[in-house]
Amino acid sequence: MTTTLLEAPARSAAAPARAPIEHLAIICSKGTLDMAYPGLILANAARMSGIDATLFFTFWGLDIVTKKTVDRLHVPTVGNPSMHIPTLVGGLPGMESLATTMMQKQMEKLDIPPVQEMLEILSDSGARLYACRMAMDMFGRKKEDLVPQVEEVISAMDFFEKAAGAQVLFI
């Protein structure tokens, strides 16, 4: 029996180069620590590479940019399949704060700043931060409840205008 291997098409000079990403728009919809960091770190990596970054905080993602909660985001130990511990154990008192402290320490070791500082870095880097009007109304929050790095409270339709030309990522 013979097997024919299909040759991968060689990238010739004539082949059009893949267009680089120029704008990344991230919808942050979760407010746990383990779901907050990916969006923030990706946006920061984009800015560091010269890619525009727009962040839209909606639903529980609002907690990431709310003054009262920004320093109190938790790693959930119940209903989090990535924890690899039985749900019953995850529900024991103190487990959630233990997991949160562990993650914070690990982040610190990797020189990744706390969420508040991450937001400051992002804003300084020129990333644009927006909060979702509907989620704000739903949770009864006002613009002054949010960290100053959030530029504006906008609707989802406004967000799509701000995200023009972007690759949109939902977290």
Added chain:
Amino acid sequence: MLREYGGRQVTVNDEGFMTDANQWTPAIADAIAGEAGLTLTPEHWKVIAFCREDAAREGQPPGLRRISKLSGVGTKELYALFPKGPGKLAARVAGLPKPHGCV
């Protein structure tokens, strides 16, 4: 591969980062910056000097957060100095490898 910068042949990888930091000279930095459309100012040189010193000490190029915390040049300013992505460009101009970190 070999590239000529500032009248000298230097080895770079396919992303344009120099592979031997010892080959670096300030004239090479000027040439690499020019290629990226930048004219180096004293503020750029402050960042470049910090990156080289830090990399020599730590064995790896500093990330942006480290530069902004320790060099005295803040995040906003770094983006103004290296508008097309300070994460990579500062290291490239300083003749260092591409940083691994995301912050």
